[in-house]
Amino acid sequence: MTKLGIAIDLERCVGCHTCANACKMQNNVPTGMLWNRVLTEGCECIDGAVGTYPNLTRTFLPLACQHCENPACLRACPTGATYKDDMGRVEIDYDKCIGCRMCMAACPYNARSFNWEEPVRDVDFNYGDAAVPARAKGVAEKCTLCKERTDRGEEPMCVKCCPTQARIFGDLDDPNSEVSRVVVNRGAHVLLEEQGTRPQVYYFD
Amino acid sequence: MELFKRNKVVTAVLAVLACIGVGAWIYQLMGGLAVTGMSNGVSWGAYITMFMFFVGLSAGGLIVASSASIFHITAFKRVAMPAVILSTVCICLAGMFVLIDLGGIQRVWRIVTGPNPASPLVWDICVITCYLVINVLYLYFMRKGAKRAVAMVSRFALPCAILVHSVTAWIFGLQIAKEGWFTAIMAPIFVASAMDSGLALLLIVLVALNASGRFKTPKELIASLAGLLATCIAVDGYFIFCEVLTMAYPGAAGAETLALMTAGPTAPFFWFEVVGGLLIPFCVLVFAKNRAKTGLVVGASVLVVAGVLCKRVWLLFTSFIGQNVAGAPGVMSADGWTMAGAYAPTLVEIAIIVGVVSVGALGFMALASKLLVPAAEEEAVPAVASRASAPELEFDLQVA
Secondary structure, eight states, X not given: OOOEEEEXXXXXXXXXXXXXXXXXXXXXXXXXXXXXXXXETTOSSTTOOEEETTEEEOOEEEEOOOOOSSOHHHHHOSSSOEEXXXXXXXXXXXXXXXXXXXXXXXXXXXXXXXXXXXXXXXXXXXXXXXXXXOOOTTOEEOOOSSHHHHHTTOOOHHHHHOTTOOEXXXXXXXXXXXXXXXXXXXXXBOTTGGXXXXXXXXXXX | OHHHHHTHHHHHHHHHHHHHHHHHHHHHHHHOGGGSSOOSSSOOOHHHHXXXXXXXXXXXXXXXXXXXXXXXXXXXXXXXXXXXXXXXXXXXXXXXXHHHHOSOGGGTTHHHHSOOTTOHHHHHHHHHHHHHHHHHHHHHHHHHTOHHHXXXXXXXXXXXXXXXXXXXXXXXXXXXXXXXXXXXXXXXXXXXXXXXXXXXHHHHHHHHHHHHTSSOOOHHHHHHHHHHHHHHHXXXXXXXXXXXXXXXXXXXXXXXXXXXXXXXXXXXXXXIIIIXXXXXXXXXXXXXXXXXXXXXXXXXXXXXHHHHHHHHHXXXXXXXXXXXXXXXXXXXXXXXXXXXXXXXXXXXXXXXXXHHHHHHHHHHHHHHHXXXXXXXXXXXXXXXXXXXXXXXXXXXXXGO
């Protein structure tokens, strides 16, 4: 089996938000929505800092769907619109989504966004990969692990565009893949381990 | 449609409100759920609150009617008809609120063609459908006077009524992501608050029917139902106390949620429920001489219903206040900097809710006109209860 995942080196992350923008571009993510967001840990705002001047620290935390092995959203979805595919990705079949937002209540990471209205795009046209399906009003959406790219054997756009190469993408089921080795050797951790969702996105520093 | 003819002004007002509600719903279908106050941060709002509330309100009727049959509480049988009518109307409203809350109602058939058996929402749809069917059968057999059939249906009605509240609770109580919801006591709390709010609404309706002269409920029966209401309030309060104590004691994550509940944005609702919805009505109804005063019973019932509505509010929204990972992508909004959700119902939501409730009131009036036997005729029907089976278990609640 294939179990695609990402490991993120927090030591290398400089908080440039390139991954967030690359994702938005690639996936035609509408205005007011991000599938991937770079948070600043311990802060009340984006790009803040912790402490009092001059003793300040700042740690970035890029966050998107964790593609959990035990996804809470999948269990809650009444129509099976949310599914785990054979590559280990958590995906949404937009044609089946009835917009009940059970998944949004169920996801411990608040990774999902909802199309509350007909999606608006600042540039007034669709952008990004032509293979990415358009989402209509009334469906949930989130990071697909760049399904269309990874299907073609390419790495997700956030991984490709990261200027510091902080993101490592690969098959977690293959013990020899770079991502598997990093997870083991660098003692990578997952977010909210106590929720038992077993994420396939790891963090290390 | 006697009740419509006799209350022309009320009927007209309700009809207008219902039309405004339908208009608002069409507007929402056109604009999407963006016309509501909901956002990615607070992804459920007033509709889901009302859904929980009306599932609960539906309880009182069917539970009173079916226990009358199962436990042979002859006195309760008198009010079985209005009780089940009320129950039927409330469960229809609850179902309407779920449908109104859907973002993609045009795809709702997907639940039928490809249901995910693990989803509590699927369980809920199944159980609510069963519950509605049982209610309708109950009404049908009562109308026909088929006593054996009524006794049969009531044996299914009671467990189904308990289940419908439990399943509604599990929609929330099984979500590990939300600290405030994820607790085993959620289902018992839902059953208890369904019992007390449902009974309270039944009492209000019975007194209103008394006033309209359409249906007479003896004063002693009102007092006896009020006694049952006091017991249910006590049970509800006890469950909430158990939950609050368990949240507070370890001083860990639960205590943080509790702090939000008791001192955060949802605190007014929490305290209103505890004081106005539980403490005061209980203190009033615990005394037999108060239960004999219809005015006091109605006042206490109104407080209980309002209290349970407040409970739905704090139960739902407290868990949306904070995120497990602050500022997650799913709380984004148009300005791009949002770190937390905010919610206030919009006019559209209020119009739709008022409209749905008006439809319910009209539905109740229609069914009551059609099915209720006027007080005078009722006297003529001899109260031959099913005395043949099992020894009589006469519950005398006035002793309490």
